[in-house]
Amino acid sequence: MDSRRRSDASTPVESDSPLSPLSPDFVDTPATQSSVLFDDLNELLRRFPSESPYILVTGGLGFIGSHTTLELLKANYNVIVIDNLSNAFANVLDRIDLLARKFHQENGTKMPTLRLHAHDYRDTKALQYLLEEYQVESRWGVTKSKITGVIHFAAHKAVEESIKQPLKYYANNVSGMIDFTSTLGDFGIKTFIFSSSATVYGTLATSGLPLKEELCVHKEEIYVDHNGVARVVQPGCTGITNPYGRTKWICEAILADIAASDPEWTIVALRYFNPVGCDPSGLLGEDPRQVPTNLLPVVVKVMTGQYAELSMFGTDWETEDGTAVRDFIHVTDLARGHIAALSTANEGQLSENFRTFNLGTGSGHSVQEVVTTMEAVASKPIPTKVAGRRPGDVGSCVAVVDRSQDELQWKTEKSLKDACQDICNFLDVSGLSS
Numbered sequence: 124m125d126s127r128r129r130s131d132a133s134t135p136v137e138s139d140s141p142l143s144p145l146s147p148d149f150v151d152t153p154a155t156q157s158s159v160l161f162d163d164l165n166e167l168l169r170r171f172p173s174e175s176p177y178i179l180v181t182g183g184l185g186f187i188g189s190h191t192t193l194e195l196l197k198a199n200y201n202v203i204v205i206d207n208l209s210n211a212f213a214n215v216l217d218r219i220d221l222l223a224r225k226f227h228q229e230n231g232t233k234m235p236t237l238r239l240h241a242h243d244y245r246d247t248k249a250l251q252y253l254l255e256e257y258q259v260e261s262r263w264g265v266t267k268s269k270i271t272g273v274i275h276f277a278a279h280k281a282v283e284e285s286i287k288q289p290l291k292y293y294a295n296n297v298s299g300m301i302d303f304t305s306t307l308g309d310f311g312i313k314t315f316i317f318s319s320s321a322t323v324y325g326t327l328a329t330s331g332l333p334l335k336e337e338l339c340v341h342k343e344e345i346y347v348d349h350n351g352v353a354r355v356v357q358p359g360c361t362g363i364t365n366p367y368g369r370t371k372w373i374c375e376a377i378l379a380d381i382a383a384s385d386p387e388w389t390i391v392a393l394r395y396f397n398p399v400g401c402d403p404s405g406l407l408g409e410d411p412r413q414v415p416t417n418l419l420p421v422v423v424k425v426m427t428g429q430y431a432e433l434s435m436f437g438t439d440w441e442t443e444d445g446t447a448v449r450d451f452i453h454v455t456d457l458a459r460g461h462i463a464a465l466s467t468a469n470e471g472q473l474s475e476n477f478r479t480f481n482l483g484t485g486s487g488h489s490v491q492e493v494v495t496t497m498e499a500v501a502s503k504p505i506p507t508k509v510a511g512r513r514p515g516d517v518g519s520c521v522a523v524v525d526r527s528q529d530e531l532q533w534k535t536e537k538s539l540k541d542a543c544q545d546i547c548n549f550l551d552v553s554g555l556s557s
């Protein structure tokens with residue numbers, strides 16, 4: 124801290140005092156102003172509860188977005204959601220609000236602000252308008268945003284659709300993110316958490332190598348592998364099987380370049396494994412508008428009688444029971460991973476200003492195990508049929524989670540069984556269980 128500034132953080136402050144209220148004894152010259160002014164504003168933002176940090180969440184009403192918005196509110200962040208409702212329903216906002224209020228009531232704490240801006244994250248004019256609202260100005264006319272971080276979920280994510288309509292994916296996921304980060308940069312908002320995917324590992328998932336972040340990098344890196352051998356990894360990717368996956372890889376690469384070009388940016392790319400489950404209340408769930416293709420949503424369709432059976436894509440993989448193995452992570456654990464990433468980034472604790480992290484449990488379950496677990500929890504059979512391998516699938520995809528545990532101080536707490544139980548709660552609450 125600047126030695127000329129007061130260190131007593133509890134001193135009441137009048138922001139319109141003729142002397143700088145937070146640093147009455149510093150020598151105020153034009154030469155010292157700009158660096159000190161930003162420190163003052165940071166102090167002001169920290170001290171006034173009504174000015175506590177705002178986090179901007181794109182796609183905040185989707186499956187992972189809604190759970191993350193809820194966990195952010197519980198962690199006392201004000202949340203501004205941008206969502207165009209293309210794959211979510213507006214009533215999700217009311218449910219998040221209800222759950223967060225209940226949490227704060229029970230804990231005797233104050234409910235932070237939750238706001239929805241129902242437009243496309245690519246609508247730059249609407250975005251600029253929104254960001255202007257959150258600008259704060261010092262008495263010297265220096266502006267800074269009350270938004271201290273952005274979590275960017277909004278993206279198309281259906282693999283098959285991406286193969287049929289690649290430009291739709293590149294336009295929304297890649298071009299959209301370029302414009303978005305450019306506008307954020309204009310407003311000085313430079314803490315960015317990106318929703319990436321284990322899909323960036325491509326066919327490395329089947330190589331037998333443990334899926335460490337170092338296997339897929341954006342600048343040359345040297346790391347020591349699990350056999351203690353030092354390896355040099357060149358930037359690039361191996362065997363990404365579809366345009367959706369490539370958009371995630373390309374966005375990571377762009378973000379790495381932004382971070383390298385400007386040290387003010389702090390960017391985290393979170394590589395999700397397979398998110399499942401929902402909030403235990405059963406009020407938030409995976410409720411896509413589009414036809415589901417992921418395993419658990421399809422299992423749910425079978426449980427509710429909408430589909431006659433589950434097609435098991437591939438029973439001849441080199442796994443214990445022949446069905447594919449995935450690292451299924453409970454969505455609430457995943458949501459909390461974002462908060463860990465955000466606070467690590469904002470506390471300046473990241474080892475570099477672009478960093479990737481796997482978010483998974485570190486252990487795998489097969490498709491057959493998922494079915495068996497759900498059958499046990501729901502106490503009903505789930506009809507299945509053997510089907511051929513789905514194009515682009517890999518046999519096994521399980522995270523190494525050392526980096527996120529060590530550097531984000533985060534680890535998963537919930538099991539596959541918890542996820543199945545919570546999905547049953549969701550079906551009960553929504554009146555869908557048959």
Ligand code: UD1
Binds near residue numbers: 368418
């Ligand atoms: C998929 C995407 C991945 C994305 C992730 C997000 C593909 C090829 N990959 O991963 O890019 O990041 O979702 O959650 O779509 N399965 C069945 N029957 C079904 C549905 C799935 O047997 O009806 C099997 C799949 O073949 C796979 C496993 O279940 O072996 C998991 O599938 P899914 O939930 O779609 O996830 P991923 O394929 O791992």
